[in-house]
Amino acid sequence: MDPLAPAPRDRGGPGGPLLIACDLKKHFPVRSSGGKSVQAVDGISFSVREGETLGIVGESGCGKSTLARLLLHLIVPDAGELVFDGTTVRDDITVGALRRQVQIVFQDSYSSLNPRMPIRDTVAFGPFVQGKPKGEARRIARDTLARVGLDPDLFGPRYPHELSGGQKQRVNIARALATGPRMVILDEPVSALDKSIEAQVLNLLRALKRQLNLTYVFISHDLNVVRYLSDRVLVMYLGRVVELGRVEAIYTRPAHPYTRALLASQPSMNPVRRIEEPPITGDPPNPIAPPAGCRFHTRCPFAEPVCMTVDPPLPPWLGPQSHIAACHLSDRLPRRISHE
Amino acid sequence: MNRGAALAEVRDLRVRFVGREETIHAVNGVSFAVPSGKVLCILGESGSGKSVTLRALMRLLPPRSSRIEGSIRIGGEDVLAMPLRALRDLRGGLVAMVFQEPMTALDPVYTIGRQIIETVRKHTGCDRHSARARALELLELVRIPSAAQRLEAYPHELSGGLRQRAMIAMALSCRPRLLLADEPTTALDATVQVQILILLRNLQRELGMGMIFVTHDLGVAAESADTVAVMYAGRIVESGPVERVMRAPAHPYTAGLLASTVHGQPRDRDINAIPGSPPDLRRLMPGCSFAPRCSRRQPSCTTNLPEPRFPKPGHMAACFAVPSAPVV
Numbered sequence: 001m002d003p004l005a006p007a008p009r010d011r012g013g014p015g016g017p018l019l020i021a022c023d024l025k026k027h028f029p030v031r032s033s034g035g036k037s038v039q040a041v042d043g044i045s046f047s048v049r050e051g052e053t054l055g056i057v058g059e060s061g062c063g064k065s066t067l068a069r070l071l072l073h074l075i076v077p078d079a080g081e082l083v084f085d086g087t088t089v090r091d092d093i094t095v096g097a098l099r100r101q102v103q104i105v106f107q108d109s110y111s112s113l114n115p116r117m118p119i120r121d122t123v124a125f126g127p128f129v130q131g132k133p134k135g136e137a138r139r140i141a142r143d144t145l146a147r148v149g150l151d152p153d154l155f156g157p158r159y160p161h162e163l164s165g166g167q168k169q170r171v172n173i174a175r176a177l178a179t180g181p182r183m184v185i186l187d188e189p190v191s192a193l194d195k196s197i198e199a200q201v202l203n204l205l206r207a208l209k210r211q212l213n214l215t216y217v218f219i220s221h222d223l224n225v226v227r228y229l230s231d232r233v234l235v236m237y238l239g240r241v242v243e244l245g246r247v248e249a250i251y252t253r254p255a256h257p258y259t260r261a262l263l264a265s266q267p268s269m270n271p272v273r274r275i276e277e278p279p280i281t282g283d284p285p286n287p288i289a290p291p292a293g294c295r296f297h298t299r300c301p302f303a304e305p306v307c308m309t310v311d312p313p314l315p316p317w318l319g320p321q322s323h324i325a326a327c328h329l330s331d332r333l334p335r336r337i338s339h340e
Numbered sequence: 341m342n343r344g345a346a347l348a349e350v351r352d353l354r355v356r357f358v359g360r361e362e363t364i365h366a367v368n369g370v371s372f373a374v375p376s377g378k379v380l381c382i383l384g385e386s387g388s389g390k391s392v393t394l395r396a397l398m399r400l401l402p403p404r405s406s407r408i409e410g411s412i413r414i415g416g417e418d419v420l421a422m423p424l425r426a427l428r429d430l431r432g433g434l435v436a437m438v439f440q441e442p443m444t445a446l447d448p449v450y451t452i453g454r455q456i457i458e459t460v461r462k463h464t465g466c467d468r469h470s471a472r473a474r475a476l477e478l479l480e481l482v483r484i485p486s487a488a489q490r491l492e493a494y495p496h497e498l499s500g501g502l503r504q505r506a507m508i509a510m511a512l513s514c515r516p517r518l519l520l521a522d523e524p525t526t527a528l529d530a531t532v533q534v535q536i537l538i539l540l541r542n543l544q545r546e547l548g549m550g551m552i553f554v555t556h557d558l559g560v561a562a563e564s565a566d567t568v569a570v571m572y573a574g575r576i577v578e579s580g581p582v583e584r585v586m587r588a589p590a591h592p593y594t595a596g597l598l599a600s601t602v603h604g605q606p607r608d609r610d611i612n613a614i615p616g617s618p619p620d621l622r623r624l625m626p627g628c629s630f631a632p633r634c635s636r637r638q639p640s641c642t643t644n645l646p647e648p649r650f651p652k653p654g655h656m657a658a659c660f661a662v663p664s665a666p667v668v
Contacts, residue, residue: 059529164617194385194556199600199613206610221530224602228611247607265534267559269603271582274563278535283499299531 016086017047018183018215019102024070024080026063030288038287040066041077042239047317048183053209053216055230055247057223057262059284063239064219068187071217072104085182100130103176107188109168113160119171120145120156126179144174147211148204166197170204177208183215190225202229223266227251235259238287238295241314245323255325257333258296294328302329346373347550348397348518353410355392355401355574362622366392368574369410376517379544379551381565381582383558385597387618389574390554394520397552398431414518433463436511438540440523442503446495452479452506453491456513463514478509482539501532505539512543518550525560537563558601562586570594573619573629580655590649590657593630628659636661 024044027037040063048054058064069075071082073095082089082098089098106112114122124141128134142152148170160168169189176184186205190198202225209216220226226233226247233250235243235258243256254260264279280299285291291298297307306328314326327333355367367389374380384390395401396408399419412419415434422430431437439445447455456475460466466474472491479487482505495503504524511519521540525533541564544551553564561568562582569579570591578591589595599612616633619625628634631641638660648656649664 059531166617194618195558195597195601196385196614197617199602199611200615202602203610203613222602223530224604228602228605228607261531265530267534267537267557267563269559269562269586269601271562271565271586275534275538278531278538280531281535283501283532284529 016050017083018050018085019048019071019217020081020083021046021071022081022083024067024082025078026066026070026075027078033288036288039063039239039290040287041070042290043080044236044239044241045080045314046234046241046244048215048217050182051213051215052231053218053229055226055233056217056219056236057221057226057233058236059221059262061238061284061287062236063287064236065187067236068104068185068217068219071185072099072102074104100179101181102183102185103179103181104185104187105169105172105176105189107191109165109172109192110160112172113168113175115160118157118159119150119163119174120152122160122171123174123178126175130179140178141174144178145171147177147208148174150174164197165193166201169193169201173201173204173208177212181214183217185217185219187219188221189218191220191222198225205229223251223263235262238284238290240295241326242296243323243325244314244317245325246321249323253323255323255330255333256296256327257300257302257329259325261299261301294326302333304329347376347415348374348552349411349413350393350397351411353393353396353412354408355389355396356407357405358407359405364621365624366574366621367396368624370571370574370576372569372576372579374518374550374552376550377545377548378566379541379553379564381553381555381561381568382571383555383561383568383597384571385556385618387573387621388571390556390571391522393571394437394522394552394554397520398435398437399427400431400437429463432459432511432516433514434516435518435520436514436516437520437522438504438508438511438524440526442500442507442527443495445507446503446510448495451492451494452498452509453493456491456506456510459510459513474513475509478513479506481512481543482506482509484509500528501535504528504532504536508536508540508543512547515547516549518552519544521551521553523555524553526555526557533560534563540564558586558598559603570597573621573624575629575658576656577630577659578657580652584652584655590651590655590662591630591659592634592636592661594657596633596635 022045024041026041027039029037056064070077084098087093120141123144124137127140128137145152145156150170190201193201218229230247233247234241237258243259254263261280268274282299285298293309294307294312297303312326312328315324317324351371353367353370357364357366370393382390397412408420453475456478457471460471460474475491476487479490484490484502484505525536528536555561565582568582568585569576572593578585578594589598596614600614602611605611614633619629627642627644628646631637640660646658646660648658649662650656651662
């Protein structure tokens with residue numbers, strides 16, 4: 001397919017963002033805390049261009065999985081707007097119509113498959129409920145299984161418990177692709193896999209993106225994997241975006257102190273050059289009561305008085321070469337020593 | 341005790357799990373030695389037998405379904421022949437373990453302080469007051485801030501990193517000479533993981549303990565090991581000094597694992613993944629277990645078990661494709 005020709009389903013116009021998330025918010029009330037809530041996603045805005053891979057990184061509890069579910073309306077946001085391909089979700093298109101075009105692959109490959117259904121039925125289920133006749137849905141399932149590297153005659157009749165972790169994750173990818181989506185949200189798709197299997201699945205994801213002109217949102221806590229796969233990277237901390245930029249900019253010139261700490265905390269893979277001092281101390285704070293001001297100030301080695309009181313805004317995204325960070329000090333931080 | 345002997349010495353360890361319908365051959369002839377003051381990292385993927393090996397060292401495997409053969413000597417004592425009473429003194433005394441999941445390894449209904457005090461009193465027989473002083477000292481040793489307050493905390497009141505520190509404190513309470521760590525940082529976030537790795541490394545050095553560290557993460561091994569033993573399908577396929585194994589891996593499996601781990605590969609090319617998946621441990625094939633996935637397979641690989649070869653002194657690889665250094 002000619003990558004420059006507009007996709008037949010492209011309504012937002014070529015070059016327009018495929019997905020725009022605008023000020024998404026989701027707070028989960030905590031019953032025993034007297035009206036407090038976990039601020040899982042607290043005002044997140046970004047856009048995903050057609051054909052790119054947007055990586056989302058952050059530690060556990062930063063809200064990255066909640067964000068993944070918000071993008072599909074698997075969790076309904078408290079506030080904010082989702083615009084898919086120029087149409088506002090729920091105003092202009094239904095959630096069902098959104099899910100025809102956006103699919104998700106979860107981390108736990110076993111619990112996201114129906115244990116009582118052979119995998120060919122699991123994969124055929126999506127196209128079937130979307131109105132394809134049974135025979136057609138089965139044919140799609142066979143093709144999709146073959147595409148993800150599973151022989152449909154050999155694996156089609158099997159149940160999830162008869163498959164290895166890597167094979168189950170291939171089924172999940174097939175299930176997501178069977179409805180012919182344009183965008184796939186990958187929520188830690190390789191985190192539960194062994195390294196030798198992880199590499200196979202990453203190669204598969206790359207090949208599928210090329211063959212099917214897909215757009216990926218790739219969520220992971222593994223910075224190395226995100227660097228390998230993403231075009232742009234979004235860094236989250238306690239429900240907020242702290243930095244967003246092109247992958248090489250983020251990894252070679254990180255602007256936010258948290259991104260720097262995250263990169264410097266990566267084991268070196270070099271036994272001769274070990275990390276001698278932890279880049280930052282302590283654990284991420286409780287998202288029920290995030291710190292006032294900048295949420296990172298309690299662990300930030302550069303924090304100044306202003307950081308404790310004023311919440312630094314994320315500057316607007318100005319175009320493909322933009323690199324933005326929500327930090328009061330980002331333009332006067334000491335020059336970074338390369339971590340490589 | 342023989343002073344020249346290694347702190348821990350394992351010879352031809354075999355572990356089977358026997359069930360009504362099938363037998364799983366989890367560990368199939370593992371030998372290694374750990375001297376005092378050194379760190380051995382056992383590196384392997386899930387199902388390689390690394391955690392089973394570690395648990396066998398303290399005889400923590402279910403006695404009814406597991407069959408352990410071979411020899412395990414720690415501090416000169418034969419662990420497999422030990423009566424239960426002596427075993428109780430060994431566990432937590434001479435040898436202590438740090439587990440992967442502090443939330444399940446700590447007792448949720450007792451405070452951190454009470455759990456440490458109980459351990460100290462059981463092993464040393466000292467009074468409550470001095471046991472409490474020791475507990476406080478331990479929490480300070482593992483750098484838990486406001487330690488006195490944390491003694492009264494329940495596990496659920498602590499963050500993941502602090503819980504793991506508390507578990508390390510408990511493991512160190514009776515001054516073990518050998519510390520076993522089973523993926524102690526896997527459940528932690530990146531910025532916390534590095535703190536715990538550095539803490540363990542410093543404590544091990546300061547206290548002069550031997551340490552066996554089980555991990556699936558090459559980066560973690562590079563950060564903490566003196567020597568590395570790579571396990572596949574219940575056997576050690578390669579071992580040697582960490583710099584040597586990570587920089588010049590001799591066994592095709594180790595080389596494949598390094599190549600398939602994403603760390604700064606060019607973005608426009610596929611990763612060199614190892615094809616296939618690990619073998620079924622219920623039906624162990626003759627020959628090298630890695631042969632079906634190996635790019636350097638020879639006809640003999642599927643019939644004979646490759647004996648250890650030594651490309652450099654101290655560097656072992658069990659593979660027919662590896663040339664042995666000439667014996668001097």
